[in-house]
Amino acid sequence: MNLGISALNYVNGIKNNEFTVEEFISESLDHIKQVDEKLHAFLRINDFAIKNAKEIDAKIKSNQNVGKCYGMPISIKDNICIEGSKTTCASKVLENFIAPHTSTVVSRLHSEDSIIIGKTNMDEFAMGLSTEFSAYGPSKNPWNNDFVPGGSSGGSGVSVAANECIASLGSDTGGSIRNPASFCSVVGLKPTYGLVSRYGLVSYSNSIEQIGPMTKTVEDSAFLLNIISGIDPNDNTTLDNKNQDYLSDIDAGIDGKKIGIVTEMANSDGLSTNVLDATNDSIKTFEKLGANCEHVSLQMVPYTVAAYYTITSTEAGSNLARYDNVRYGYELDSSGFEFNSYISQARSKLGPEVIRRMILGGFVPSAGHAGKYFSKALKVKSKLITEIKHVFEKFDFLISPTVPIQPFKFGEKINDPVSFMMVDFNTVTANLTGIPAISVPYKITNGLPIGIQIMANNLEEHSMLQAAYALEKTVDLPEVQI
Amino acid sequence: MTKIGLEIHCQLTKLESKLFCSCKANYREFEPNTNICPICMGIPGSLPLLNKSAVEKATLIAMALDCRTPDKIAFFRKNYFYPDLPKNFQITQLNAYGNTSIGWEGKISVGNVKIRIRRIQLEEDPGRLIYEGATEKTKLTLVDYNRAGTPLVEIVTEPDFETPHQVREFLNILSDLLENLNVSDPGLEGAMRADANVSIEGGSKVEIKNIGSFHDLEKAVHFEITRQQSLAERKIEIVQETRHWDDGRKITVSARTKEEEAEYRYHLEADIPWVRINDGTKNQLQIHMPESISSKKERYVSKYGITPQVADILSSDRYFSELFEKANNETNAKDIANMITTDIMGLLDTREKRDASKLKGDHITDLVEYIKSNKITRASAKLALDEVIKNGKRLSEIIEDLNLGHVSNxxxxxxxxxxxxxxxxxxxxxxxxxxxxxxxxxxxxxxxxxxxxxxxxxxxxxxxxxxxx
CATH class of the missing domain: 1.10.10.410 (Arc Repressor Mutant, subunit A)
Incomplete structure (x- = not known):
């Protein structure tokens, strides 16, 4: 059985009786057992997957209504809650946290009869871009196990790339879906802020993050976005998706569309030669597809990484303040502690990157420093939004390499936080402005993937997916060898 | 000159649910930690869902206090660590990007003095700490989160008070006003709390917190003025600080100085989008705003010839003025008002008695009519009132049951x-x-x-x- 099929082909396979849900799930579980010891995409596997598969098979057999997913196995990043099961955010602080609620995205997947095959590894509390900051050990890049898979949704990227599941949901605060998508050679989409409910997503930087699909094909991302997007009464920030069918006319092409190549991202100092070559190559491809490409400058981009870390640290400092081990957490004898020392004791289980950002988050918005840091970061954000609005008056899409570099080796950057931060250079703009962005696998150079990022104006996911689909159809990438 | 300012916190107890979740706003009857949910407990993955009625009720307060009101409001996070704060931040308001709190620049008259309202904001109440155990060493701090997330309106005045007595008078007026607006029941334990700041000529501002009742507030302000004056007389500097009211010793004690002032790292609460309050909404609120106490009083005097003293007592109490309006059939208004203020107020002098009372407006209408037409004596009327309050039966029935009719044979x-x-x-x-x-x-x-x-x-x-x- 080919476990590497797309979601749409999986659905056809079930409909054409090529395999049963149980067969597919059971083979997926076997495959996970074989490869995940090495890859470590998963933190936990769903013990009820086979039982769920049998139930859906029974529904199919007895001609009952079956949801659009027909039992397809989907993995979920471990910062997205499912009632009654663990959600650890790859942190020791939430090692025993059992969620009392199911996130809206998972509820919607459940009601379309998908099977949540397991929860995937990530950087602790989604802070990082390599999974090296997972408290439970990193995931490995399936293209070369010496290299990082990207992050923070690294486990999700690996699980899709290594055919351990059909698709995955990750979360993207500054590139956490697109970065591992690029590094693992899968499609990753960060929706417009508010298009997908964050109910049940453990907040890290709640003003800019979104849940989004990580899939084998662009069509699959459209398919999942159809299911997970739209207004949710449990999240006041959600937007109406107007019943958009993101799959319809996905092959419309991009003839005559105007594409802006973001100068600051497509030609930055930090860009590797391989990535530069791939980017230039992709520009030619877009032009061959009939689009008009032109360089465009976003002058705020050089300041975005600093603004991003200032804003996210501030919000992280606030969002993670609740982990005081009072209402849930781990065994800790609190007697005899003065309150403040109790808090520091309770927080001693946080990992190094989280602590770094909490300290930063305590400093940059504090009285006497906010003017120099936090307020300035907000100013950059607001200027960037103005710039983006302006360029979308002229352009349909903006493009750039998703990540300025290819996957790096474990340990290569961990002791150099600033160079680590610069890896986010091309992805944070979409988060700070709220616009949608997608990473499409474009090239494998020296055995490691390179993705191209397409950004579109707010709520323009439909046309953005058409552009991504057009680009995807021009590439023919090798299969990953696991 | 002595300057006193107040910071009043009032729970919107008349709301069904908490500010950001569907738990009950009235947490008082619950066993500890049973009026809670993932949202008010700040469980990871939960998001606050704004109670729109709270925004309306708070806006109503702002309008009644003559405040300017914004086109849209924003919420902010006030970050600090405290065991009663489930998220370790409080969702509140701040006028950081223009005026985005519920209201500002209002005013209210207290006798001949005009007290300016600086700002009104809507925020969530924290949980409650309960201390148990005899000594410091065996002391346990228990947390009850039932209250966490209760809608709270913070009203900040300018330092326009000059005497503790004015403070007390203002609080009585404000409390009546809030009750009259049907947004709160200030009489409920903990529903209305106030902190004060006090400064005398040439001295720094001192905040007093932790004051249990309005009565104590008056005393605390009085103490603080005396303390500051005696420092000034001895040429000792009055430092800017926060002091706590020590209820046992009836004095204020230093809690923290300016240097240790808490750091709140305010920033926008992104989980709650800015809320528009358009003119249509404001107009609707204005139209449905309950008649003010002063206008009620004036009406009672001018229209019904009720004496100003009786009208004052009647109009400033929401329960009894409502009872009056229901009983009043325009003919016996004065007698009805007198019966309420002289007889009924005494019989229903506690919340429990009012809640249990079966007395309706009709009863009073009838009773006054019966007395007037000599069907019953005033003395019998008192007995009848007792009965009505107990069982709510019709007056004619009660007179029959108790054999209260006049002996005029x-x-x-x-x-x-x-x-x-x-x-x-x-x-x-x-x-x-x-x-x-x-x-x-x-x-x-x-x-x-x-x-x-x-x-x-x-x-x-x-x-x-x-x-x-």
């Missing part, structure tokens, strides 16, 4: 009078010298009839028997 009354004259031979004798004794004999007849005898007829008959004109 001349024969019956004459028989009773004969008995009394028999028993009170000395009084009868004395009446020859002192005709006023007849009133004593009327009283004896009343006693025998348990207040049911027609007083006029009794007097007439007695006079006839005793040969007095």
């Amino acid at each position: 001349e024969d019956v009354l004459s028989g009773i009078i004969a008995e009394v004259l028999d028993e009170e031979a000395k009084a009868v004798e004395d009446s020859k010298q002192n005709p006023d004794i007849v009133n004593f004999l009327v009283g004896k007849v009343m006693q025998k009839t348990r207040g049911k005898a027609d007083p006029e007829l009794t007097l007439l008959l007695l006079k006839k028997h005793l040969d007095i004109d």
Whole structure:
């Protein structure tokens, strides 16, 4: 059985009786057992997957209504809650946290009869871009196990790339879906802020993050976005998706569309030669597809990484303040502690990157420093939004390499936080402005993937997916060898 | 000059649910930690869902206090660590990007003094800490989160008060106003709390927190003024600080100085989008705004000829003014007002009694009418009131049940009078010298009839028997 099929082909396979849900799930579980010891995409596997598969098979057999997913196995990043099961955010602080609620995205997947095959590894509390900051050990890049898979949704990227599941949901605060998508050679989409409910997503930087699909094909991302997007009464920030069918006319092409190549991202100092070559190559491809490409400058981009870390640290400092081990957490004898020392004791289980950002988050918005840091970061954000609005008056899409570099080796950057931060250079703009962005696998150079990022104006996911689909159809990438 | 400012916190107890979740706003009847949910407990993955009615009620308060109100409001996070704060931040408001709190620049009159309102904001109440155990060492701090997330309105005044007495008067007026708006029940324990800041000529501002009641607030402000004055007299600097009211010792004690001022790292609460409050909404609120206490009082005086003292008492109490409006059929307004203020207020002087009372406006209308038409005496009316409050039966039924109707049958009354004259031979004798004794004999007849005898007829008959004109 080919476990590497797309979601749409999986659905056809079930409909054409090529395999049963149980067969597919059971083979997926076997495959996970074989490869995940090495890859470590998963933190936990769903013990009820086979039982769920049998139930859906029974529904199919007895001609009952079956949801659009027909039992397809989907993995979920471990910062997205499912009632009654663990959600650890790859942190020791939430090692025993059992969620009392199911996130809206998972509820919607459940009601379309998908099977949540397991929860995937990530950087602790989604802070990082390599999974090296997972408290439970990193995931490995399936293209070369010496290299990082990207992050923070690294486990999700690996699980899709290594055919351990059909698709995955990750979360993207500054590139956490697109970065591992690029590094693992899968499609990753960060929706417009508010298009997908964050109910049940453990907040890290709640003003800019979104849940989004990580899939084998662009069509699959459209398919999942159809299911997970739209207004949710449990999240006041959600937007109406107007019943958009993101799959319809996905092959419309991009003839005559105007594409802006973001100068600051497509030609930055930090860009590797391989990535530069791939980017230039992709520009030619877009032009061959009939689009008009032109360089465009976003002058705020050089300041975005600093603004991003200032804003996210501030919000992280606030969002993670609740982990005081009072209402849930781990065994800790609190007697005899003065309150403040109790808090520091309770927080001693946080990992190094989280602590770094909490300290930063305590400093940059504090009285006497906010003017120099936090307020300035907000100013950059607001200027960037103005710039983006302006360029979308002229352009349909903006493009750039998703990540300025290819996957790096474990340990290569961990002791150099600033160079680590610069890896986010091309992805944070979409988060700070709220616009949608997608990473499409474009090239494998020296055995490691390179993705191209397409950004579109707010709520323009439909046309953005058409552009991504057009680009995807021009590439023919090798299969990953696991 | 002494300057006093207040910071008042008032729970919107009339709301069904908390500010960001569907748990009950009225947490008081629950066992500890049973009026909670993932949202008000700040469980990872939960998101606050704004209670729109809270925004409306708070806006109503702002409008009633003559505040300017914004086109849209924003919420902010105030970050600090405290065991009663589930998220370790409080969702509140701040006028950081223009005026985005519920209201600002309002005013309210206290006697002849105008007190300016600086700002009104909507925020969530934290949980409650309960201390148990005898000594410091065995002391346990228990947390009850039932209150966490209760909608709270913070009202900050300018330092416009000059005396503790004005403070007390203001709080009474404000409390009546909030009750009259039907947004809060300030009488509930902990529903309305106030902190004060006090400064005297040439000194720094000192905040006083942790004050249990309005009565204590008045005392605390008084103490603080005296303390600062005595420092000034001895030429000792008054430092800017926060002091706590020590309820046991009835003094203020230093809690923290400016240098240790808490760091709140305010920033926008992104989980709640800015809320528009358009003119249509404001107009609707204005239209449905309950009549103000002062306008009510004026109406009672000018329209019904009720005395200003009675009108004042009646209009400033929401429960009794409502009862009055219901009972009032325009003809006996004055008598109804008097009956409420003289009789009923005494019978229903606690919340529990009011809650249990079965008394309706109709009862009062009837009662006044019965007294006027001599169907019942005032004394019997009191007995009837007791009964109505207990069982809510119709007045005619109660009069029947208790046999409260007037004894106005001349024969019956004459028989009773004969008995009394028999028993009170000395009084009868004395009446020859002192005709006023007849009133004593009327009283004896009343006693025998348990207040049911027609007083006029009794007097007439007695006079006839005793040969007095």
